[in-house]
Amino acid sequence: MNILIFGPQASGKGTQAHILAGKLGLFYLSTGDLFRKLSEKDSKVKRVVEKGELPSDELAFSLLKRFIKDEHGSYQNIIFDGFPRNVNQYLMLKRWFYKNKSKIDYAILLDISDEEAIRRLSARRVCSDCKEIFNLITNPSKNPKVCDKCGGELVQREDDKPEAIEKRLSLYRNVTKPLIDVFEKEGVLKKVNGEQPIEDISRELLSFFGKQ
Numbered sequence: 350m351n352i353l354i355f356g357p358q359a360s361g362k363g364t365q366a367h368i369l370a371g372k373l374g375l376f377y378l379s380t381g382d383l384f385r386k387l388s389e390k391d392s393k394v395k396r397v398v399e400k401g402e403l404p405s406d407e408l409a410f411s412l413l414k415r416f417i418k419d420e421h422g423s424y425q426n427i428i429f430d431g432f433p434r435n436v437n438q439y440l441m442l443k444r445w446f447y448k449n450k451s452k453i454d455y456a457i458l459l460d461i462s463d464e465e466a467i468r469r470l471s472a473r474r475v476c477s478d479c480k481e482i483f484n485l486i487t488n489p490s491k492n493p494k495v496c497d498k499c500g501g502e503l504v505q506r507e508d509d510k511p512e513a514i515e516k517r518l519s520l521y522r523n524v525t526k527p528l529i530d531v532f533e534k535e536g537v538l539k540k541v542n543g544e545q546p547i548e549d550i551s552r553e554l555l556s557f558f559g560k561q
């Protein structure tokens with residue numbers, strides 16, 4: 350079984366993807382981690398990551414294919430976090446799977462409202478020294494102004510201020526809406542309310558997959 354998991358920033362999709370991977374025995378593939386890892390070895394990827402850009406669909410997909418072949422060696426039992434980002438990438442992945450007698454079984458959408466995403470993201474704090482990330486709501490440090498790890502000052506990043514967050518969310522909606530329509534048409538979409546507690550979301554998902 351292959352699963353795609355997606356949702357806006359702060360929807361908790363990374364957390365749920367890890368839980369599902371563990372319980373269902375899936376290979377967890379995060380494109381964010383993948384690009385960071387590969388940028389250590391590949392100067393082309395490094396340039397893209399350093400500029401804070403997204404790799405082209407072709408580059409992203411070729412890296413992903415190579416990574417799956419090297420690290421997993423199968424076209425089955427993968428959970429994708431952060432890929433595909435758009436319809437073009439989805440079609441590339443679908444064709445590749447089809448050629449290799451595999452398919453995408455489910456696309457899970459963790460849905461949260463813009464208001465909730467803004468609430469969660471504006472609670473994010475980063476250590477100005479060691480760069481550790483905290484969240485006043487979901488992952489607080491003992492003292493809201495001090496890093497638990499190194500004692501450095503916790504600050505809010507420019508791109509976690511409401512205006513920047515709103516911009517990112519509207520970009521996400523524009524790109525993702527057509528993708529959701531495609532998933533719906535193909536009958537693979539499973540939508541979950543991402544505003545529930547973490548345990549309730551994973552319970553709902555696991556029971557959907559027939560697990561406890």
Ligand SMILES: [Zn+2]
Nearest residue numbers: 476479496499
């Ligand atoms: Zn620190």
